[in-house]
Amino acid sequence: PVGPITLLDQVGLDIAAHVTETSRRIVANRPGFEICEAVVKMAAAGRLGKKNKKGFYQYDAKGKRQGIDASAYQFFRGDGKTALPIEDIQNRALMLMLNEAVLCLEEGIIANPRDGDLGAVFGIGFLPFTGGPFRAMDSWGIDAVVNTMQSLQKKYGERFAPAKMLERLAERGERFHQQG
Secondary structure, three states, rough: OOOOHHHHHHOOHHHHHHHHHHHHEEEEEEEHHOOHHHHHHHHHHOEEOOOOEEEEEOOOOOOOOOEOOOHHHOOOOOOOOOOOOOHHHHHHHHHHHHHHHHHHHHOOOOOOOOHHHHHHHHHHHHOOHOHHHHHHHHHHHHHHHHHHHHHHHHHHHHHHHHHHHHHHHHHHOOOOOOOO
């Protein structure tokens, strides 16, 4: 397994840009989704990743990764120097996935939490040791998940607003799975 940035460089930023443009139409009005323009801009600038040795990383003549290419930071909104707490980075990624799972349940895309757990673990490799997103939320406490999302919402914006179903469950002290 490799991290998402390594994967982008290996697959190619041209491919990632195409996926981004295709996804834009699908998720344009979806809560929690924000299209990152960086890969589109990088591909337009001729940075294709490992294919042409210009991406997020620097490569030697044989294509072996040598380290981060700091010039890639220019394609992002930040300055590349601002340090975020590791817990925020982890929670930002995780809470969006959890919220999307709940939105899928609310909208009838998945029939029940069990299907969502199985689909997430076997379909996208969601943290298998947790049992899936719904089991994870039950284990961690729905109220704790909602509080984390609300904290992120205050710091980073509306895309971290918890789904209404999550807020209702937290208010009632309920869970997704009623037993174990």
